[in-house]
Amino acid sequence: xxNELIKPIITAAVLCVAFSGCATRPLPLYAGTGKxxxxxxxxxxxxxxxxxxxxxxxxxxxxxxxxxxxxxLYARVVVLKNKNVSFAIVSADLMxxxxxxxxxxxxxxWSIEHVILSATHTHSGMVPRGLCPTAGGxxxxxxxxxxxxxxxxxxxxxxxxxxxxxxxxxxAIGEAAGNLFPARLAAGKGTYESxxxxxxxxxxxxxxxxxxxxxxxxxxxxxxxxxxxxxxTVGVIRIEDEARKPRAFMVHYAxxxxxxxxxxxxxxxxxxxxxxxIERQLGDSCMAMFLQGAAGDIxxxxxxxxxxYGLNMTRQAGIALAKAALGVSENLPSPEEPKAxxxxxxxxxxxADREGNKSSAAxxxxxxxxxxxxxxxxxxxxFVQHQLNLxxxxxxxxxxxxxxxxxxxxxxxxxxxxxxxxxxEGGYGATQFSFVAADAGDRMVDxxxxxxxxxxGE
Amino acid sequence: MTRKKxxxxxxxxxxxxxxxxxAAVVLAEADSPAQPEAPAVPAGKAIARMRELxxxxxxxxxxxxxxxxxxxxWPEAAEAFHMRGVGYLHLKDAPKAERDLKEAVERDPEExxxxxxxxxxxxxxxxxxxxxxxAYRKAFELEDNxxxxxxxxAVKAVNILLYQVRNDEALDILRRYRDxxxxxxxxxxxxxxxxxxxxxxxxxxxxxxxxVKFRQALIVESTV
Numbered sequence: 149x150x151n152e153l154i155k156p157i158i159t160a161a162v163l164c165v166a167f168s169g170c171a172t173r174p175l176p177l178y179a180g181t182g183k184x185x186x187x188x189x190x191x192x193x194x195x196x197x198x199x200x201x202x203x204x205x206x207x208x209x210x211x212x213x214x215x216x217x218x219x220x221l222y223a224r225v226v227v228l229k230n231k232n233v234s235f236a237i238v239s240a241d242l243m244x245x246x247x248x249x250x251x252x253x254x255x256x257x258w259s260i261e262h263v264i265l266s267a268t269h270t271h272s273g274m275v276p277r278g279l280c281p282t283a284g285g286x287x288x289x290x291x292x293x294x295x296x297x298x299x300x301x302x303x304x305x306x307x308x309x310x311x312x313x314x315x316x317x318x319x320a321i322g323e324a325a326g327n328l329f330p331a332r333l334a335a336g337k338g339t340y341e342s343x344x345x346x347x348x349x350x351x352x353x354x355x356x357x358x359x360x361x362x363x364x365x366x367x368x369x370x371x372x373x374x375x376x377x378x379x380x381t382v383g384v385i386r387i388e389d390e391a392r393k394p395r396a397f398m399v400h401y402a403x404x405x406x407x408x409x410x411x412x413x414x415x416x417x418x419x420x421x422x423x424x425x426i427e428r429q430l431g432d433s434c435m436a437m438f439l440q441g442a443a444g445d446i447x448x449x450x451x452x453x454x455x456x457y458g459l460n461m462t463r464q465a466g467i468a469l470a471k472a473a474l475g476v477s478e479n480l481p482s483p484e485e486p487k488a489x490x491x492x493x494x495x496x497x498x499x500a501d502r503e504g505n506k507s508s509a510a511x512x513x514x515x516x517x518x519x520x521x522x523x524x525x526x527x528x529x530x531f532v533q534h535q536l537n538l539x540x541x542x543x544x545x546x547x548x549x550x551x552x553x554x555x556x557x558x559x560x561x562x563x564x565x566x567x568x569x570x571x572x573e574g575g576y577g578a579t580q581f582s583f584v585a586a587d588a589g590d591r592m593v594d595x596x597x598x599x600x601x602x603x604x605g606e
Numbered sequence: 607m608t609r610k611k612x613x614x615x616x617x618x619x620x621x622x623x624x625x626x627x628x629a630a631v632v633l634a635e636a637d638s639p640a641q642p643e644a645p646a647v648p649a650g651k652a653i654a655r656m657r658e659l660x661x662x663x664x665x666x667x668x669x670x671x672x673x674x675x676x677x678x679x680w681p682e683a684a685e686a687f688h689m690r691g692v693g694y695l696h697l698k699d700a701p702k703a704e705r706d707l708k709e710a711v712e713r714d715p716e717e718x719x720x721x722x723x724x725x726x727x728x729x730x731x732x733x734x735x736x737x738x739x740x741a742y743r744k745a746f747e748l749e750d751n752x753x754x755x756x757x758x759x760a761v762k763a764v765n766i767l768l769y770q771v772r773n774d775e776a777l778d779i780l781r782r783y784r785d786x787x788x789x790x791x792x793x794x795x796x797x798x799x800x801x802x803x804x805x806x807x808x809x810x811x812x813x814x815x816x817x818v819k820f821r822q823a824l825i826v827e828s829t830v
Contacts, residue, residue: 343808343817371801371827372820457769457809464811 172605174487174518175230179331179387181396181435182225182320186240186313187217187414188274198410199243201277201307218408218415218459221273223317224423224437226387226396227260227324228331228517233490235262235515236321237398237523239437241416242267243275244552245313246527246560249305253318258325262492264513264525266553268438270417271409277307294501294508294583296559329395330486332388335521335546336479337400340382340472344465345403345418348375348532349447350575363575369449377533378446382469383439383548384476385521392482394434397426399473400548402441402532406451407462415459418448421466422473429474436470442535442551444528444564445577491516491603494555495595499562500585502571508584511558512592514599521546524596525553528562529577531570534589541597543604549596565589649680656689665696684713688720695723700731711741718748722755729762739766746779752787757795764802773809780806797826 193199193212202211221241228235236254238245245267254260291298305311351364369375383400405417416423419438426436453461497510513525522544530551538549554560564582571578571586652675659668668689677686691706707724714720725741728734742763749756760779767776783791783799791799804819 341817343804343813343820371824372804373824455769456771460771460773460809464808464813467811468813 172489174485174489175232177331177333177486177488177490178229178328179333179396180225180227180229180324180326180328181387182227182322182324182327183435184223184225184316184320184323185220186223186242186316187220188309190309193274193412193414198275199272199414200275201309203277212412212414216413218413219420219424221270221414221416222420222423223313223320224435225317225320225324226398226435226437227258227321227328228333228488228490229325229328230488230490233262233492234260234325235264235490235492236260236324237264237266237437237439238317238321239266239268239398239439240313240317241270241420242273242313243269243271244561245276245317246301246554247304247314247317248301248556248560250314250317250321251554251556253314254321254325257318258322260321260325262494262513262515262555263321264515264523264550264553264555266439266525266550268405268416268419269440269443269529269552270405270415270419272405272407272411272413272415272417274309274414276304276310291583293506294559295561295563296508299560301560329389331395331488332390332392332483332486333488333517333521334386334388334477334480334483335384335517336476337381337383337546337548338472338476338479339380340401340469340476341380342403342465342468342472343372343449344461344468345401345448346378346380346446347372347449348378348445350445350570350573350577351375352573361573363573363578365576367447368451369447372449377536379441379532379535379539381539382472382476383441383546384473384480386477386480388482390486394430396435396437397430397473397477398437398439399423399426399469400439400441400550401469401473402443402535402549402551403446403448404443404451405440405448407448407453407465408458409452411452411454411458415462418462418466418469421463422470423466425467425470426474429470439523439548440551440553442526442530442532442549444531444551444566445570446532488518489516493599493603494557495599496558497591497595499588499591502583502585504585508562509558510562510588510592511555512595512599513553513555514596514603516544516600516603519544519604521548522596522600523548523550524600525550525555526562526565526592526596527554527559528552528565528584530565530589530592531567531577533567533569534565534593537590538593538596541593542600544600547600562588565592649677649682649686653680653682653686656686660689660692663696665693668693669697684710684717684720687713688717688723691727692723695727695731698731700727703727703731716748718745718759719755721745721748722759725759725762729766735766735769739763742766743779746782752783752790754792754795756782757791757799761795761798761802764806768805768809771809773806776802776806777810793826793830797823797830800826 223240251263347369351366353362355361385398387396423436495512499508515523535549564577566578568586677683687706688710694703710720721741722745725738729738742759746756746759764776800823804816807816
């Protein structure tokens with residue numbers, strides 16, 4: 149499969165496989181947006197409430213009712229292009245979306261060199277068929293190889309819904325690439341302590357007497373007890389046209405969208421409410437987009453909610469995040485000229501398995517714009533400490549780590565990427581549902597920092 | 607109807623959870639000291655026995671002893687129906703709990719504790735939130751003080767209202783508990799009320815106010 153093609157070329161720990169946008173002189177920047185509804189016509193998800201795509205022969209009583217679409221799922225696209233480089237970022241309201249076909253087609257049909265597919269990770273969207281390694285499980289640790297090896301990713305397209313979704317996203321990239329406008333890009337960030345989102349769900353109980361240290365998974369935290377680490381940072385990327393009218397508004401934040409998980413309802417969760425609010429505030433000509441951060445251990449304070457209460461709280465969470473992002477944007481000056489230096493580097497890493505007897509190929513894609521904004525894509529559920537480390541170490545003031553993001557190379561999904569400390573502590577996401585070496589996240593951050601330094605010439 | 611003056615001993619109320627089957631409300635004295643002694647009738651001994659069993663949370667024993675008792679002629683019939691109803695509530699016997707507690711509130715509709723336990727039955731056993739909400743409201747309104755029962759009724763009514771996205775009504779209930787009155791509440795109920803405020807503000811999208819209340823609740827809770 150795909151990894152067999154890649155492995156022979158991975159001879160060093162880090163290998164630059166793609167490098168573009170070498171010019172450091174700002175060039176006229178063009179941007180385009182695309183937005184497409186990817187809500188399944190028949191939301192055939194489990195009647196038990198999980199959003200897994202079921203086989204076609206699943207009896208009706210085991211499917212979620214057709215009317216259970218609360219709000220539509222979208223894929224949103226921003227294309228950035230100058231003379232030297234073209235780049236598309238896609239944010240899909242899905243738990244995971246790692247389609248090599250989309251990236252290949254974008255390159256072939258729309259001449260987009262680099263594509264990052266980022267999933268919002270809503271657990272009330274759709275999980276493509278066949279993503280679980282074994283009967284219904286996500287535990288890859290005992291699997292023979294990583295998901296890139298074991299899963300038949302091209303076969304996901306055999307599911308008509310998945311193929312249709314891929315087609316729609318390819319078309320949306322084309323729409324964005326075909327409607328470019330001179331663009332001014334501004335980026336910034338601010339502190340936002342949400343009362344709805346963003347607590348660390350791993351509660352470490354220190355050893356006490358003969359009772360050893362333990363890790364409790366704090367799925368919910370209704371009292372809003374402070375937990376660490378977390379990253380109360382909201383990142384904003386605003387793209388304006390020549391008339392300084394906002395045309396795209398991207399919000400980066402780290403939190404699992406699991407507010408309505410298991411409710412048998414299709415919803416984009418708080419990212420959907422956030423984008424909806426921003427689009428209403430900024431007008432139809434502006435497309436909002438959510439960029440999921442390193443949310444591997446970050447939850448909303450209330451999860452698995454139900455009914456009108458859950459939907460209201462999810463909406464309030466999204467609106468509050470939107471307001472925080474709009475607040476950050478208010479202080480962002482509009483760039484003088486619609487020009488930018490855009491640089492992209494895709495770094496391949498050979499990541500050892502936790503047991504050290506197999507390995508995975510991981511691609512870390514780094515996009516640097518104007519030495520002011522860096523987007524770093526990693527294909528897994530990254531623990532938030534890595535995001536904090538990357539922000540601290542990066543020479544770019546606005547460095548945003550995108551988790552669950554795939555750039556077309558290496559493994560499409562590496563499951564949880566904990567910290568070495570978390571692996572030592574154990575628990576969900578660290579020793580459960582995580583198969584990569586304990587230093588995998590550190591190495592990916594190292595690779596990103598090195599790539600950013602290289603791109604900015606340090 | 608003139609409301610009778612009663613003194614209540616509040617036992618073992620573990621609140622906060624949705625499923626509240628631990629409400630123990632025991633009538634310690636039936637009448638005010640100013641009233642004449644009740645005649646020495648067998649019911650007098652029986653009601654004392656019921657109070658003793660209630661006080662000690664011996665709900666199974668209470669039911670076994672008084673399951674077939676007809677309280678209708680007792681001077682303290684409302685109290686007796688209430689105690690047996692609470693017994694059934696503890697034993698999760700919904701129909702009998704409802705029957706006895708309805709009888710209690712019909713006989714003494716001015717007694718907030720009777721309404722409270724009827725609300726508990728409707729909410730926890732019958733899953734009838736509409737009736738539970740009415741009964742919690744009644745209990746809350748009848749006990750116009752800063753004791754645990756109206757606080758518990760308020761928290762539970764707020765919870766139901768938030769689940770129905772009747773957020774403004776939830777806030778209306780909480781208005782009894784102004785900032786300057788919070789100290790009048792027992793700490794255990796103070797943090798529950800603060801958290802009810804916080805959740806209501808959160809549901810209304812008033813994030814800054816919710817944040818303050820959540821923090822205050824954590825501080826008070828840490829002292830309990």
